[in-house]
Amino acid sequence: MGFLEFFYAKNITPGEAGNYTWATIYILVMFALASIAVMLMTWLERKIMAHMQIRLGPMRVGPHGLLQPIADAVKLLLKEDIVPTKADRIVYWLAPCAVMVIAFATYPIIPWGRAHAVTDVNIGVLFMLGVSSLGVLGIIMAGWASNSHYPLMGSLRSSAQMVSYEIAMGLAVVSAILMTSLQTGTGTLSMIGIVESQMAQKTWFVFNGWGLGFIAFVVFAIAMIAETNRAPFDLPEAESELVAGFHTEYSGFRWSLFFLAEYAAMIGVSAIAVTLWLGGWLRPFPNLLSGNTWDIAFGLFPALTFVVLGGVCIALAIKMPGIVQLRIQKFGMLAFGLLLFFIGVLFAVPGVRERVQDIYWFSLKIAIFMYLYIWYRATFPRYRFDQLMKVGWKVLLPTALGVLMGTALWGVLR
Amino acid sequence: MPDETKPNDPTSPEAAKPAEPKAEEKPAPPAPAEAKPAAPATPKPAAPAAAAKPPAPTAPAKPAVPTPQPWETELTARLKKKYGSGIRETSTYLGQNYLVVDRSLAHEILEILRDDEDFDYCVDVTAVHYPKKEEPFEIVWILYSFPNNMRVRVKTALPEGAEIPSVFDLWPTVDWLEREVFDMFGIKFTGHPGLKRILLPDEWKGHPLRKDYSILQQDKEWVQINLGIESGQ
């Protein structure tokens, strides 16, 4: 019982408490949830982009294509594994693994709540930045090992791109970290520490420093798109130029690893942005609208969201035309709606409510980023390589430097 | 089904000479077709309605059989003065002007047309194969003048195996067009920077748009070697 009690009572991460059992459980759960999130993300991306493009997107596998990611996974697993004859086999084999491992390596320190991280690393942000920028290694390995022109060019583009945006990104992060030192005089690199510092300063860093925080945030938001090779900076895999870029020669499950890693990395860098500028797991207006009533009101949000989602699903199921062909889908949709509904109800239970809401707010903020990723992809054309470099070095880097100095100045003058 | 039409065997031979615009064998240089345009099908002789500028106001109701009319303008006069018998024919047919020139003069005349007469755009280069003729290939350059909004066709005849100077130096546009003519007819253009097949594979044997190349014919050997199938049909 003490086992559960720890989870329920303590407000520190298992890593801090030195509880290995819980740390392991956390890692496993996080890995599982991240995989589910990635799968959901692929579905959402296809769905949202389809709607932006006046299409329906996947509709056949499961109700509204809900089971499409699973079908895709099965398909990819069953596909023939093709290795080019002249490929460097070991590196070719290692590349997707490396990309995948690196993408998921950032997850343990993402603070989904005060207690909902595997551990609190005192150099958290540094670790995040370092590990996420390692992803380029896997891409270069893939491009090199394929022994083909398109992947090679894709990986070259990717390495140049990631290295250049890394700098702007780092500078933007530094300006946020500067802000953490305002209250206490000593800044922190710990992910949890940064959020707590925002709590202490009674503001999200994005609104801090007369707009400087916002500019830094925008710089980071742009750089992180480039960092994850997403549109409009998706040159390494520009399908109209390089077919599929660094993973042109990959197929089947290996390819799907790249795919998963891409989404995992997206969630990872979004988590950094959320932590640094958007108040991490903090609910909106924790100071302004404090008090018991507001706590309960905001605490009910997760429950409400799930109930509403469930309701939408049930409504959709009822609205589905009653054709024989759609009967299974209809029941599936209904069941899914009910499941969401019950999850919602469960989240309203007082004990669960408090534990869940941190995770909920953090996830919601990440979800907004994910939506933006998709939205950008549906809207923007792709930059050319030299223009990408120009944006990185001539626009983002000076801006980030300026913001950094501005923040320092602002911190002194304040 | 008649795969092979008989090109130089029109229904009535006496009609052929004046009506045929391609009159290479004519010995007398400027011999435009004005004599006896007796057409085989319709007995009505040609109305002079056809001789007009490009947007030709032809009579739509009753189609008279048109014949090539002599084309006399300052341009042709200048050319004839300079080249005399080198210009074999200057005619206009259905409002479309054309010159038949000696093949040794073709490049020179085209150059003059480009430089002095403002035909700054070479629309097309193509060829027609008349296997029955002594000089079986006819090369056609279709020129257009942007300043004068005027088209002219320059034609010349070519015997089998003969080469013709490329006009790539005049209009770079003929690069691929000449390659296509070479591909389809086997006519060689001297001075072309990279004369090789364009639409067919490089190793293909035969030139498909020649009249002796049946529509069902193909390079069986190439198909067998490169596609690994018995026949492409």
Next chain:
Amino acid sequence: MSNFYEDIETKPAEKTFLDSSELILNMGPQHPSTHGVLRVILKLDGEKVLGTECVMGYLHRGVEKIAENRTYVQFNPYVDRMDYVAAVSNGLGYCLAVEKLLNTEAPPRAQYIRVIMTELNRIASHQVWLGTHALDIGALTPLFYTFRDREEILKIFEKYCGARLTTHAFRIGGTQYETYEGFEKDCLEFCDFFLPKCDEYEELLTTNRIWVERTKGVGVITGEECKALGVTGPVLRASGVRWDLRKAQPYSSYQDFDFEVPIGLNGDTFDRYIVRMQEMRQSVRIIRQAVEGLPEGPIMAKIPKVLKPPVGEVYVSIEAPKGELGYFIVSDGSTQPYRVRVRPPSFVNLQALDLMVRGRLVADVVAVIGTLDIVLGEIDR
């Protein structure tokens, strides 16, 4: 002027110590953005293009040979299969050429119907171009919007002549089909529907900084180079030459309509984009005028059942969406053409690719292929 080809050939690339050996990149024949089965062999220095060579013929069907073995009427459906995106324009060119050979003309009503159909087709063709061009540059979404609007045109085609893509809409001497009930209404409704959508495409692209950066100054070609290379159509007009066969040598009663020929100034990809966008709007104008002025009368000229054009040859060209589409037909007096030569605009325009991309980046090759608006069915014939 004539030797700019050699200029480029002989101009040595600036050598630096960073230069490495050349990379040969095979773009196509299976490549997402070569618009079919075009193979472009790129000689690269890193990302910089040192030279290109196009390899074509993967789609060669011998259309010109087929023509020699079909009657004049029978060959008509085949021309639709050359530039299948603008099938109606192909049909119009062929019909006009054979009519010229027969020394006849379609009746006014047929001419007006032809104008309406051809202009609708021009819009459809430009929409396919816009969608795929935007897709090449990385904007995924305009493709769907343009195809949605093209669908409306295809519906009109389907209702009018029973086919959507390879329409076979016109016959020699006029048109086979009388307009269906509600044809005028459909066309006008499309015009009203289309203009706001056109603005929407522009909202997505024209001012977008990425789009502008990707297209401005890319693939520049001057008017003189265009003329020397025989490049026609919107590419020529974007280089500042106000030349449109519909104005220069009007056919099919284009002289009746009031429209403008939009031109560009810089001859770059952005200008070509603007010119084509404006052309779509002008097409709408023409359609409106043609529908409102649609005369009554027969739709078929009196032509014999078996066509035997007199001996002779004609060259007739029209302004297809991609440029000057010409038909050079030689008749020997029989029922079958002795020789049909198609002057394909895409084929000639594609020659400019090398000039336009030399010294630029790989990404520009994609943009330039898109902006040339090629259709491989027409190039390979």
Next chain:
Amino acid sequence: MSIAPLLRKIFLVDLLKGLSVTFRYQKPGEIITEQYPMERPAIAERYRGQPRLNVNPDTGETLCIACGLCALACPEKLITVQSERNPETKRKELTSFSYDTSRCMFCGLCEEACSTDALELTQDYEFALYERDGMVFNRQRLEKGPEPTVYAR
């Protein structure tokens, strides 16, 4: 550079404009996808689809008079009409009619050539097959006309 374009550039107005377009289109009402087997497109009356040899609805006799005009008109020469002269009525009677849909390009020339409206290109477009065998339609198949496919799980 004047101030307005500069500001517009800094505040990413051009990008936001584009974003607003895609955002607006997310409404489910804008979707134009047809879920094909469940939703059928409306086929125009003049659509040129699967060929059919019409019979007189009253008598069940074929309308074809075996004149062979369709076979002549066909650019692909894929129609063969065979007939024999009935000694009693002294009229040609259709014995066999074959139509190779695998080579057909649905140009409609045969339909136009038919003087009795016997050969017709119908509105049916669902006659794809898994093998080439059934693609040459014989007289029975042509007279039977289109068989709309029924989709079921």
